[in-house]
Amino acid sequence: MKRRSFLSTLGAVASAAMIGAPAMAEDLEKVSLRLKWLPQAQFVGFYMAKAKGYYADEGLDLTINPGGPNLLTENLVATGSDTFGLSGGTDSVFAAIEKGLPITCIGIAHQETPFVFVSKADGPVQELADFQDASITTWFTGANYVLYAMLAANGLDRSTMNIQPQQVSVTPFVDGQVDVVTATRYNEYYTLMTRVGEENLKRFVPEDFGVSFPRDTLIVGNDWAAEHPELVQGFVRASVKGWLDTFADKGAAIDLILKEAPTLDRAHQEFMLDEIEKIMMAGAAATDGLFAIDMDAVGKAHQIMVDYEVLEGPIDLGKAFDSQYVDAIPAAERLPK
Amino acid sequence: MTAVPAPAGSFPAARRFGAVLPLLRGVLALAAVLAAVELIVIALGIRPYVLPRPSAVFEAILRTPAAYRDAIIRTGLETLYGFAAGALFGIGIGIAFSRLRFLRETVFPIFIVSQTIPVIAFGALVVMWFGNTILAKSVIVFYLTFFPVTVNTLLGMRAVDQKQVQLLKSFGASEGEILRKLRFPTALPHIFVALRISSALGLAGAVVGEWFGDTTGLGVLLLQGMYAENMVAIWASVFCSALLGVALFSAIGFAERRIVFWGGSDA
Amino acid sequence: MSTDPMAPSRHALARGIFGGVALFLVWELVARGFDLPSYILPAVSEIVARIWTARAALGNAAAYTLGESVAGYLLGGAIGVGLALCVTLVPPLRKVIVPAATAVNSVPVVAFSPLILLWFGMGMTSKIVMVAVAVSFTMFVSALAGFDRVDERSVNLMRSFGASRAAILWKLRLPTALPLVLSGMRLSTVRSLIVAIVTEMLGAYGGLGWVIYQAVVVIDFVQVWAAIFIASLASLAFFGLVSWMERRLVFWR
Numbered sequence: 001m002k003r004r005s006f007l008s009t010l011g012a013v014a015s016a017a018m019i020g021a022p023a024m025a026e027d028l029e030k031v032s033l034r035l036k037w038l039p040q041a042q043f044v045g046f047y048m049a050k051a052k053g054y055y056a057d058e059g060l061d062l063t064i065n066p067g068g069p070n071l072l073t074e075n076l077v078a079t080g081s082d083t084f085g086l087s088g089g090t091d092s093v094f095a096a097i098e099k100g101l102p103i104t105c106i107g108i109a110h111q112e113t114p115f116v117f118v119s120k121a122d123g124p125v126q127e128l129a130d131f132q133d134a135s136i137t138t139w140f141t142g143a144n145y146v147l148y149a150m151l152a153a154n155g156l157d158r159s160t161m162n163i164q165p166q167q168v169s170v171t172p173f174v175d176g177q178v179d180v181v182t183a184t185r186y187n188e189y190y191t192l193m194t195r196v197g198e199e200n201l202k203r204f205v206p207e208d209f210g211v212s213f214p215r216d217t218l219i220v221g222n223d224w225a226a227e228h229p230e231l232v233q234g235f236v237r238a239s240v241k242g243w244l245d246t247f248a249d250k251g252a253a254i255d256l257i258l259k260e261a262p263t264l265d266r267a268h269q270e271f272m273l274d275e276i277e278k279i280m281m282a283g284a285a286a287t288d289g290l291f292a293i294d295m296d297a298v299g300k301a302h303q304i305m306v307d308y309e310v311l312e313g314p315i316d317l318g319k320a321f322d323s324q325y326v327d328a329i330p331a332a333e334r335l336p337k
Numbered sequence: 338m339t340a341v342p343a344p345a346g347s348f349p350a351a352r353r354f355g356a357v358l359p360l361l362r363g364v365l366a367l368a369a370v371l372a373a374v375e376l377i378v379i380a381l382g383i384r385p386y387v388l389p390r391p392s393a394v395f396e397a398i399l400r401t402p403a404a405y406r407d408a409i410i411r412t413g414l415e416t417l418y419g420f421a422a423g424a425l426f427g428i429g430i431g432i433a434f435s436r437l438r439f440l441r442e443t444v445f446p447i448f449i450v451s452q453t454i455p456v457i458a459f460g461a462l463v464v465m466w467f468g469n470t471i472l473a474k475s476v477i478v479f480y481l482t483f484f485p486v487t488v489n490t491l492l493g494m495r496a497v498d499q500k501q502v503q504l505l506k507s508f509g510a511s512e513g514e515i516l517r518k519l520r521f522p523t524a525l526p527h528i529f530v531a532l533r534i535s536s537a538l539g540l541a542g543a544v545v546g547e548w549f550g551d552t553t554g555l556g557v558l559l560l561q562g563m564y565a566e567n568m569v570a571i572w573a574s575v576f577c578s579a580l581l582g583v584a585l586f587s588a589i590g591f592a593e594r595r596i597v598f599w600g601g602s603d604a
Numbered sequence: 605m606s607t608d609p610m611a612p613s614r615h616a617l618a619r620g621i622f623g624g625v626a627l628f629l630v631w632e633l634v635a636r637g638f639d640l641p642s643y644i645l646p647a648v649s650e651i652v653a654r655i656w657t658a659r660a661a662l663g664n665a666a667a668y669t670l671g672e673s674v675a676g677y678l679l680g681g682a683i684g685v686g687l688a689l690c691v692t693l694v695p696p697l698r699k700v701i702v703p704a705a706t707a708v709n710s711v712p713v714v715a716f717s718p719l720i721l722l723w724f725g726m727g728m729t730s731k732i733v734m735v736a737v738a739v740s741f742t743m744f745v746s747a748l749a750g751f752d753r754v755d756e757r758s759v760n761l762m763r764s765f766g767a768s769r770a771a772i773l774w775k776l777r778l779p780t781a782l783p784l785v786l787s788g789m790r791l792s793t794v795r796s797l798i799v800a801i802v803t804e805m806l807g808a809y810g811g812l813g814w815v816i817y818q819a820v821v822v823i824d825f826v827q828v829w830a831a832i833f834i835a836s837l838a839s840l841a842f843f844g845l846v847s848w849m850e851r852r853l854v855f856w857r
Contacts, residue, residue, distance in 0.1 A: 038552075038561055039552060040561075065550050066552055066557075068460065068550050068551075069460075069548055070457060070458070070460045070461075070549075070816075070820055071460045071461055071550055075825075076461060079644060081465045092821070095821075095822050095823045099643075099823045101641075101643060101823065141818075165726065165809055167721065167726035168564065168566070168718070168722065168726075168807050169721070169722045171722065187565065191565070261404075263397075263558055263561065263562075264561065268565065366703070386722075387723070439619065442619035447624065447627055450836055453794050453843075455798045455801045455813075457801075457802050458805070458828060458831075458832055465644065537710055541712030541714050544712050556714075559714075559715055559718060563718035563721075566722070571718050571719060572719075574715065578711050582710025582711050583707055586706065
């Protein structure tokens with residue numbers, strides 16, 4: 001008797017929940033987006049789209065999962081643990097395709113190289129040729145090849161240079177033990193500015209030396225995309241809207257991200273968002289709009305990875321990068337008003 | 338650690354004060370150390386990214402107290418779940434090992450090998466198998482805590498005086514009764530030693546587990562601080578971890594004094 | 605967690621090997637049977653083949669990591685035992701050092717990793733320091749428990765013969781403490797390797813942790829597993845070596 005009443009109560013609760021909930025949860029597809037790192041202004045557009053209900057409008061119940069060290073977005077999307085991913089960049093997409101992971105890149109967020117090489121304005125390194133006798137540190141996870149390509153494109157021989165892996169800290173550069181340091185434009189560069197002062201820094205931007213390395217790529221699992229092309233389309237559309245809203249009202253965006261990660265430094269996040277806007281609106285995006293896939297730039301980055309034998313051979317770029325979802329949204333809707 | 342053996346129940350107020358006193362002393366000592374560090378940092382002009390002033394660290398915590406509170410709760414829960422599961426499993430399997438030689442000799446070596454594997458290398462696997470849930474973190478905590486408990490339970494079960502076993506048997510006690518009345522109580526002090534070791538390990542597991550994609554927790558705050566090179570934020574997280582660790586450690590000590598009233602921790 | 609739980613039966617070794625083989629067999633069958641891609645679970649045979657083809661690189665990395673671990677292990681052991689000695693020789697220190705050590709130990713070691721990387725850089729030093737931090741507390745606790753285990757009557761007896769504190773320590777406390785100190789050292793072996801690897805993954809110039817990190821970046825999961833197998837083997841070897849020394853050293857008693 002007791003058990004029976006318990007069961008019937010359970011049933012009543014369940015049906016009540018089903019009656020009560022339909023309006024919001026009606027047929028929303030549960031999906032997730034895996035970021036490449038922890039919540040910060042670099043990703044705020046996705047949080048904005050979610051907060052404004054753009055994903056729900058497209059029939060998506062989206063969860064945003066942060067990334068972390070030693071967590072590879074491509075891997076999680078390939079196994080179906082996550083539906084979408086904002087992954088490392090063109091370099092990690094190449095590697096994933098070469099290794100046979102069933103993913104496709106459906107949009108590129110960072111249109112130009114998001115990192116720069118920095119020296120001191122009053123130091124020994126004033127131009128690229130000065131790298132010859134300088135002590136240089138860079139990340140040996142992709143940035144090193146950008147540096148090699150920059151040097152090679154300008155007729156410099158890297159084999160005689162002193163290039164070391166860079167540690168988490170920029171302190172050796174600040175203290176003068178290192179002449180050239182690698183910095184993302186939105187993170188390490190901010191630390192350098194606050195420590196050394198921007199007027200004392202000299203930037204070497206890869207694009208100025210003929211090298212470009214687009215990063216922060218949107219990816220999706222192949223099987224899932226084949227079954228739900230309209231949802232992939234909806235995801236891209238909602239994300240674009242979220243980012244445009246972000247750039248239109250940066251103050252609100254910063255508030256949003258600080259709600260997500262309250263211990264972040266507001267001034268740093270504001271600087272980050274300004275830089276991210278420049279990087280996302282650069283290159284092909286300036287005319288074609290957000291998340292444009294510039295196959296020229298992709299091809300050049302690919303060539304670097306082939307030249308330095310990071311890839312065993314060329315991969316099928318047409319298969320790896322699919323711009324149909326981005327192209328389906330008119331450029332005007334992908335550009336700020 | 339200094340339990341004041343006041344006459345039980347006679348002076349409740351005094352007893353309570355006796356329990357508070359060591360805590361008070363600890364807080365005072367901590368305050369003194371922090372004040373000293375503050376003065377040293379100021380006097381020697383140590384740069385904030387080498388060692389920030391403790392007051393700056395506290396300021397940071399007080400600026401967003403909710404964030405640190407949530408992080409402590411989240412990491413604490415992860416540790417607690419995994420730790421409880423690890424302790425129960427460890428005790429259970431330890432008892433099983435002590436009775437079943439075949440199981441012990443077949444499985445125990447695998448347990449030992451399992452402990453030589455750095456979990457952090459398997460971030461993606463953990464997420465794939467257990468998702469981004471609190472469960473995934475607790476599994477890691479479990480993985481790190483069950484082994485010391487297993488080992489010490491096994492040791493404790495074996496530490497029983499055989500003469501006492503014979504005596505109980507001669508009174509017609511069953512194996513189950515001997516286990517309950519003799520073996521397990523004898524093993525308890527050993528088990529508590531393992532629990533204390535495991536609490537620190539488990540907390541470390543929870544912190545590392547949060548590096549596999551999470552939004553709240555002390556591990557998340559640590560990572561954020563590390564990559565923004567924000568020394569104040571790193572120290573704030575370290576301080577909160579210490580708080581949580583000391584709380585866990587003392588809670589186990591408290592439980593031990595309550596439960597194992599018959600014997601000290603001598604293992 | 606001091607001595608071996610019990611004398612192994614005659615079949616112990618065979619059963620241990622049986623357990624290992626059974627595990628590998630199930631693993632191989634699952635990976636092959638379900639045709640799992642290597643980013644989910646590579647087959648054991650694939651991993652072993654990779655260990656062979658990449659033996660030079662993996663061997664170097666293992667040597668690098670072992671070097672860090674052993675150096676940090678010795679340093680941490682010396683600090684732990686040294687502190688325990690201080691506390692035993694100068695009893696008033698106990699009230700300060702024991703609570704402080706407990707507080708430091710309750711912070712998970714990994715929480716210090718960002719600080720130690722920032723202070724000591726990305727080279728071997730930071731790993732050695734991390735390992736030393738992780739090992740020293742275990743050693744301190746074990747050694748202190750060992751020194752305390754001495755029968756106070758024997759201490760009083762020696763004192764009545766006019767023996768100095770140092771003499772009591774050398775002749776009485778140290779030999780009594782040795783088994784516990786050694787079992788602490790044995791326990792710390794595995795931990796020292798794991799701490800070194802974890803720290804390497806956060807930033808390093810070499811070592812198994814660095815190999816794992818690099819392999820993840822280029823999506824080479826067989827390599828990740830190969831490195832982990834080697835790490836596990838290295839830990840077991842280190843553990844075995846220290847256990848062997850322990851048996852040799854304590855046997856004369």
